[in-house]
Amino acid sequence: MIEGKDSIRRRYKKKRADLGPEQRAALSGQLIAQAMAFLASRGQVRHIHLFLPIARLYEVDTTLLIDRLVESGRKLYTSVTDFSAKKMQTVSLVPGTKWEEDERGIPVPSNFQVVEHEGQIDLVFLPLLAFDLEGFRIGYGMGYYDQFLSRLPNGVLKVGLSYFPAEERLPREHHDVPMDACILPKEILYFIR
Template structure:
């Protein structure tokens, strides 16, 4: 297994190497695949979506967010509570206004906090990389692993990636929660069946 930090740095550098135009094209293709995937899941009504952090050159999820509203999905995101290393769920609407917090993360203002996270059917997850077993490599803070434990095992966890799953196994520990699938510019792969 490749050391986590070495792999994380390599994937960050590969993402930086993508030009802004290429990142936007990839984001558009990922949006199309997300919507195609959701069509196959009529039972999914409540979707959690990360908001893109520009300085990290993440996938632009704003067009997907707009389409989810147009298609009448209930949409949620999270606000990171750094002091407790937790994520608090917030409801989003088409009228929600966003400002960047001190880390450059878009947050809704005012935030409508949600305590009934058991309503969430599917979470679209940011990542740097994922392997064919669903092991996710994020930024190394563990926020999503903790959040997944709060949501329960029935929630679909789908990573959004600029790249297909890696053949190389990502180092993981017992507390790491594997994802169920990955959507990337060329399509989607289911990694763990529910």
């Protein structure tokens, strides 16, 4: 019997919590180093969408990437979720931005400008709980990122960041958008389509 998405979500949330703060911080540092190595050979990638970590869900600390990406000349974006419209809005992310948590604990820039033309984004770093060997991911089940990715032009790189290795195969639905790569603390996996 195939494990359901809700069961997988619970299992991976527990695995994250069980890591503890020191191990999560060390793994986040390794993931950021791998992300910079991934980008080192991709100078054409100039516009990057980055998720901001939800502390209570023990997500990868992507704030460690912000200054490094800006120093490398990249333009950064993140999202603000409009829960009533069930949609993410892309906003510019600038160095020195202060954060506030929204009603669900998601970090949101205190001052932001909505980006009307998302077509310039070259790469999206994706949050995930689990992923499989074919590049499909399981997030929190709201579908916001799959909806966001479906609005972007073909060719945008979709790259996950994961503390944990891939599952062999995860359950999926017709609207799930596969990743192009997933960065792990010690390696980078690429998915061929």
